[in-house]
Amino acid sequence: xxxxxxxxxxxxxxxxxxxxxxxxxxxxxxxxxxxxxxxxxxxxxxxxxxxxxxxxxxxxxxxxxxxxxxxxxxxxxxxxxxxxxxxxxxxxxxxxxxxxxxxxxxxxxxxxxxxxxxxxxxxxxxxxxxxxxxxxxxxxxxxxxxxxxxxxxxxxxxxxxxxxxxxxxxxxxxxxxxxxxxxxxxxxxxxxxxxxxxxxxxxxxxxxxxxxxxxxxxxxxxxxxxxxxxxxxxxxxxxxxxxxxxxxxxxxxxxxxxxxxxxxxxxxxxxxxxxxxxxxxxxxxxxxxxxxxxxxxxxxxxxxxxxxxxxxxxxxxxxxxxxxxxxxxxxxxxxxxxxxxxxxxxxxxxxxxxxxxxxxxxxxxxxxxxxxxxxxxxxxxxxx
Amino acid sequence: xxxxxxxxxxxxxxxxxxxxxxxxxxxxxxxxxxxxxxxxxxxxxxxxxxxxxxxxxxxxxxxxxxxxxxxxxxxxxxxxxxxxxxxxxxxxxxxxxxxxxxxxxxxxxxxxxxxxxxxxxxxxxxxxxxxxxxxxxxxxxxxxxxxxxxxxxxxxxxxxxxxxxxxxxxxxxxxxxxxxxxxxxxxxxxxxxxxxxxxxxxxxxxxxxxxxxxxxxxxxxxxxxxxxxxxxxxxxxxxxxxxxxxxxxxxxxxxxxxxxxxxxxxxxxxxxxxxxxxxxxxxxxxxxxxxxxxxxxxxxxxxxxxxxxxxxxxxxxxxxxxxxxxxxxxxxxxxxxxxxxxxxxxxxxxxxxxxxxxxxxxxxxxxxxxxxxxxxxxxxxxxxxxxxxxxxxxxxxxxxxxxxxxxxxxxxxxxxxxxxxxxxxxxxxxxxxxxxxxxxxxxxxxxxxxxxxxxxxxxxxxxxxxxxxxxxxxxxxxxxxxxxxxxxxxxxxxxxxxxxxxxxxxxxxxxxxxxxxx
Numbered sequence: 001x002x003x004x005x006x007x008x009x010x011x012x013x014x015x016x017x018x019x020x021x022x023x024x025x026x027x028x029x030x031x032x033x034x035x036x037x038x039x040x041x042x043x044x045x046x047x048x049x050x051x052x053x054x055x056x057x058x059x060x061x062x063x064x065x066x067x068x069x070x071x072x073x074x075x076x077x078x079x080x081x082x083x084x085x086x087x088x089x090x091x092x093x094x095x096x097x098x099x100x101x102x103x104x105x106x107x108x109x110x111x112x113x114x115x116x117x118x119x120x121x122x123x124x125x126x127x128x129x130x131x132x133x134x135x136x137x138x139x140x141x142x143x144x145x146x147x148x149x150x151x152x153x154x155x156x157x158x159x160x161x162x163x164x165x166x167x168x169x170x171x172x173x174x175x176x177x178x179x180x181x182x183x184x185x186x187x188x189x190x191x192x193x194x195x196x197x198x199x200x201x202x203x204x205x206x207x208x209x210x211x212x213x214x215x216x217x218x219x220x221x222x223x224x225x226x227x228x229x230x231x232x233x234x235x236x237x238x239x240x241x242x243x244x245x246x247x248x249x250x251x252x253x254x255x256x257x258x259x260x261x262x263x264x265x266x267x268x269x270x271x272x273x274x275x276x277x278x279x280x281x282x283x284x285x286x287x288x289x290x291x292x293x294x295x296x297x298x299x300x301x302x303x304x305x306x307x308x309x310x311x312x313x314x315x316x317x318x319x320x321x322x323x324x325x326x327x328x329x330x331x332x333x334x335x336x337x338x339x340x341x342x343x344x345x346x347x348x349x350x351x352x353x354x355x356x357x358x359x360x361x362x363x364x365x366x367x368x369x370x371x372x373x374x375x376x377x378x379x380x381x382x383x384x
Numbered sequence: 385x386x387x388x389x390x391x392x393x394x395x396x397x398x399x400x401x402x403x404x405x406x407x408x409x410x411x412x413x414x415x416x417x418x419x420x421x422x423x424x425x426x427x428x429x430x431x432x433x434x435x436x437x438x439x440x441x442x443x444x445x446x447x448x449x450x451x452x453x454x455x456x457x458x459x460x461x462x463x464x465x466x467x468x469x470x471x472x473x474x475x476x477x478x479x480x481x482x483x484x485x486x487x488x489x490x491x492x493x494x495x496x497x498x499x500x501x502x503x504x505x506x507x508x509x510x511x512x513x514x515x516x517x518x519x520x521x522x523x524x525x526x527x528x529x530x531x532x533x534x535x536x537x538x539x540x541x542x543x544x545x546x547x548x549x550x551x552x553x554x555x556x557x558x559x560x561x562x563x564x565x566x567x568x569x570x571x572x573x574x575x576x577x578x579x580x581x582x583x584x585x586x587x588x589x590x591x592x593x594x595x596x597x598x599x600x601x602x603x604x605x606x607x608x609x610x611x612x613x614x615x616x617x618x619x620x621x622x623x624x625x626x627x628x629x630x631x632x633x634x635x636x637x638x639x640x641x642x643x644x645x646x647x648x649x650x651x652x653x654x655x656x657x658x659x660x661x662x663x664x665x666x667x668x669x670x671x672x673x674x675x676x677x678x679x680x681x682x683x684x685x686x687x688x689x690x691x692x693x694x695x696x697x698x699x700x701x702x703x704x705x706x707x708x709x710x711x712x713x714x715x716x717x718x719x720x721x722x723x724x725x726x727x728x729x730x731x732x733x734x735x736x737x738x739x740x741x742x743x744x745x746x747x748x749x750x751x752x753x754x755x756x757x758x759x760x761x762x763x764x765x766x767x768x769x770x771x772x773x774x775x776x777x778x779x780x781x782x783x784x785x786x787x788x789x790x791x792x793x794x795x796x797x798x799x800x801x802x803x804x805x806x807x808x809x810x811x812x813x814x815x816x817x818x819x820x821x822x823x824x825x826x827x828x829x830x831x832x833x834x835x836x837x838x839x840x841x842x843x844x845x846x847x848x849x850x851x852x853x854x855x856x857x858x859x860x861x862x863x864x865x866x867x868x869x870x871x872x873x874x875x876x877x878x879x880x881x882x883x884x885x886x887x888x889x890x891x892x893x894x895x896x897x898x899x900x901x902x
Binding site: 057058060061063064066067068070071072074075076078079081082083084085086087089090092093096097099100101103104106107108111112113114115116153154156157161162163164165166167172338339341342345346349350352353356359360363366367369379380381382 | 453464514728736862894
């Protein structure tokens with residue numbers, strides 16, 4: 001089936017998969033967002049207990065998706081892995097540290113004799129939710145704003161330093177924090193995670209105080225989210241993008257490139273627009289009505305929005321990881337990908353994704369057939 | 385002008401990866417084995433309907449959960465460190481190495497993490513049989529996760545199913561099945577997961593022994609010990625079997641590693657196998673005349689038999705591999721370095737012709753480069769070109785041999801350990817033998833020691849290579865400062881140590897609480 005596809009088609013296919021995983025990952029950040037709201041929404045020990053346990057049943061989905069995102073990126077576009085991870089060292093290490101401390105926190109926090117104390121593990125959860133999401137947003141924003149790096153494959157033949165990718169900023173990734181667009185997307189992702197977290201509480205926890213508090217805080221998080229998101233989107237739409245002609249691989253700046261891509265690929269543009277509307281619709285109906293379904297609208301909207309933003313930078317002759325130090329070192333899905341054979345082999349594996357999705361949905365439903373309440377938790381042998 | 389390589393960066397990057405891998409491997413073996421033991425116990429519960437078995441299953445599941453989370457945490461770091469610390473490696477072999485990693489994510493991680501949630505939270509929500517199915521899926525998923533990363537690791541030790549593409553300056557996959565079913569990959573997978581089974585079996589038996597010593601939880605303790613002993617015995621015998629195959633494959637694919645793990649300097653026909661050796665320190669800077677033995681116990685012809693199934697077979701030593709033995713078809717390291725340099729120079733000229741737009745020269749050089757004779761006689765030594773001194777091709781011998789011998793001795797001990805438990809259990813006298821119960825309890829750290837020794841042997845023994853013969857560790861590092869890696873090294877060391885202490889304290893407390901509170 002995949003043998004007949006050209007390298008060019010497979011590169012596009014894998015960028016679609018990467019974009020989809022990125023969309024699902026950002027949606028699942030509701031766990032992280034929720035972690036920053038445990039004490040804000042939960043006013044009593046019981047409410048906090050409910051919130052932590054509701055989130056604790058989902059943390060692995062987010063974590064695994066992050067791991068798969070990294071693995072899939074490595075396999076399909078290894079030059080990105082090599083350049084960005086090895087270059088923006090401190091940015092990625094910051095993200096890593098934020099996620100390591102999450103993985104153990106749920107399991108350890110309420111166990112007796114846990115050495116660091118429950119409060120420490122709760123602080124770990126907060127750091128993961130606040131700084132982890134923010135840094136992820138900043139890192140993704142550099143896909144639009146560019147970074148200072150150079151790539152020269154000939155370096156492998158050097159006698160001294162052989163690194164083919166070199167980061168040309170001594171801050172090794174921290175310089176991304178000085179860019180207003182990067183900060184905007186970082187804050188937008190952080191606030192979106194909180195919004196999704198609140199919508200998730202509405203849907204997943206059976207407790208009136210938590211529901212009322214969640215609705216109340218929704219608006220305070222949604223307004224700044226929309227502000228920073230628009231700041232970022234308008235900023236990138238109005239700015240120059242990194243363009244190239246397929247085949248020539250000569251990178252040049254093009255005004256309104258990211259906006260033009262949506263116009264020139266109207267289906268992607270339309271899906272982006274629908275995604276944004278769905279996110280806003282989910283938030284609005286949750287504020288003005290008693291519905292608990294907002295997470296599904298905003299969740300699907302988030303997946304669509306992130307998915308199309310990734311397609312925006314990968315398709316239509318656009319560099320998905322531009323270098324503003326040396327334009328010609330910029331990474332595109334054509335120059336950064338694995339070989340045709342590898343992409344073809346992995347494409348067969350990707351055919352398993354629908355099955356994975358089916359059993360994940362089944363598992364999700366099996367352990368979430370009704371909203372969580374204190375009675376269920378009291379009968380539960382495994383609680384956080 | 386070429387920038388000089390900072391060797392402390394290489395060492396700190398190595399150190400950071402080793403640190404992460406060592407901590408990761410403190411948690412993973414228990415996950416691999418305990419997941420199956422839990423699945424067996426739950427199967428017995430479903431079969432018998434006896435609620436005591438449910439209690440036993442849930443008790444071990446609690447300990448599994450504590451251990452599982454920390455294994456996940458350390459695992460993600462390893463994945464990302466390939467990029468953060470070994471960026472050249474990520475490009476040079478990412479086309480091959482990345483695929484198993486991605487497949488691991490899609491096939492195994494989701495399976496494992498999804499069904500872990502069902503296993504922990506599904507007791508009262510789904511049918512008993514579906515719950516059992518989920519528990520088995522966790523065990524299979526956890527072990528499948530190990531499969532893919534071990535396939536990738538085996539490929540690094542024995543590159544197969546690939547070719548070098550001068551246009552992209554990297555190795556590219558040409559045969560997925562050769563990589564997946566390479567003898568080294570299959571054997572490494574089986575050897576590694578069975579070592580996890582042994583670890584979990586000793587862990588379960590040891591804790592069961594503690595309960596018997598305290599005169600508590602007799603049903604849980606005796607049943608757990610018996611299951612662990614049977615599972616452990618089968619696993620430990622298979623572990624020894626795969627270990628034997630592993631030694632043969634090392635002899636075939638990584639002769640320098642074999643020479644190092646046996647401290648064999650001058651090869652001979654009918655080489656003995658050192659069962660035990662104590663090394664003398666050496667001041668020999670050439671590293672070719674290590675006066676190794678203070679004390680040695682050998683089996684005559686053993687190494688020849690082990691590696692070639694022939695008591696008279698020639699096994700090359702360190703000196704033979706460095707200086708060459710033409711009569712056995714062994715090139716000297718100096719010759720390999722020179723040939724590698726010719727391949728690297730040609731690659732440079734190809735890239736320069738490509739950059740200059742000199743199509744004629746580019747095509748001519750490329751055709752020459754891709755010629756099978758050139759590939760075999762020159763490019764297959766590409767990695768050697770990065771070395772000036774042949775002695776740098778020798779791994780650390782004392783670390784390699786001691787870790788090898790420790791692993792083997794402990795492996796033999798484990799077989800007798802499980803046989804003894806089964807015999808005691810069969811005669812119904814295990815509870816009365818306090819001395820042996822103490823041995824069982826005190827044996828818990830031993831499989832961890834054996835597992836770590838195995839990895840030290842595998843990874844230190846293959847130095848200086850990250851990809852055998854193609855890419856040395858020093859050419860694989862990222863372009864970052866050594867001080868950056870030092871900072872993250874200490875941060876990781878601090879964090880991992882704190883988490884390890886937390887895990888051990890929580891485990892001990894949960895064991896003391898026992899199954900009644902679950």
